[in-house]
Amino acid sequence: MPQANLDALKFLLERRSVSHKTLSFPVPDRAGIDAILTAGARVPDHKMLEPFRFIVLGDAALNRLGGVVQIYGDQIGQDADKTAKAVFNFTNAPLCIAVVASLKPTDMIPEVEQTLAVGACCLSVLNAALASGWGANWITGWTAFETAFLQDHMGLSADEYVAGFIFIGTAKTEPTDRKRPELDAITTWVTE
Template identity: 75%
Template sequence: MPRRNEDALNFLLERRSVSHKTLTAPVPSRAEIEVILTAGARVPDHKMLEPFRFLVLEDAALNRLGDAVADRARALGLDEDKVAKARFSFDNAPLSIAVVASLKQTDMIPEVEQTLAVGACCTSVLNAALASGWGANWITGWAAFDEPFLQDHLGLAAGEYVAGFMHIGTVRSEPSERKRPDLNAITTWVSS
């Protein structure tokens, strides 16, 4: 008979992301961030390719990125609402962990499996932050995939992208519960 980890199971059944708009300082310490990153890196990863890496974005870096993303958005001709939204994502974040997809060229493991490992890493970082008592949210947006912005301002290599900016901080207000998927509508039982 398997031994259930009730605390872990209850956490997963009740977990809720927190709107990045409601996050504020204080943020986790470096030691706490290292625990979150350790949990994030402990995901299924065939052949241990490590198709992900982390950038921990703090105060001045987030301010710099807010300016840079606004400039890039205007250079792309995006409307001012999109400029403001992209900038707000960085300006408002008290701390962000960028999970960088850094897929490896190999014939052994298909790219899709590496991509799934990166997504699992994002989920684990998010859940580790939440389980540690912090508010957290997974954000992407156009800038996460814009190679010139990523290369010029985050030092990413060609072909790399940000699978998620994990904004982490103190919760100002508890999130309300939202509608969840209808399990019966998305599940098919196959027994033969």
């Protein structure tokens, strides 16, 4: 019989993202962030291509990006409400780990497999932050895929995008649980 890690299983069964709207200081220190990133990078990654990389954005960088997002959104004619939401996302939370999808050109590993590894990396970063006791939330939004913005203001290449902005901080309020999927509605059992 396998040895169960009951603490890990309990965490996974009860994990709950914390709204980025409720995050404030303090935030993890450098050692805490390194532990979160180490866990984040420890995902299935066929042929070890590392189709992801991290950008750690501190409070000053997030505030700078919030100002730039306002200007950029106005320049491209982005919906004013979407721009305001993006500005808030950047300026509200005190720390963010941007998980950058940096897929590698290869005939050996399909792009979709690399993309799935990047998604797994986002979830691992989120779960590591939550398991460390911090509040955390995975957000994307239009800025995650806006190539010119990402190149000019976050140093991404033309073929990269942000798979997830993982906002991290101290939760001001305890999150409530939400409706979860009905397993019977999404599960098919094949026994023969």
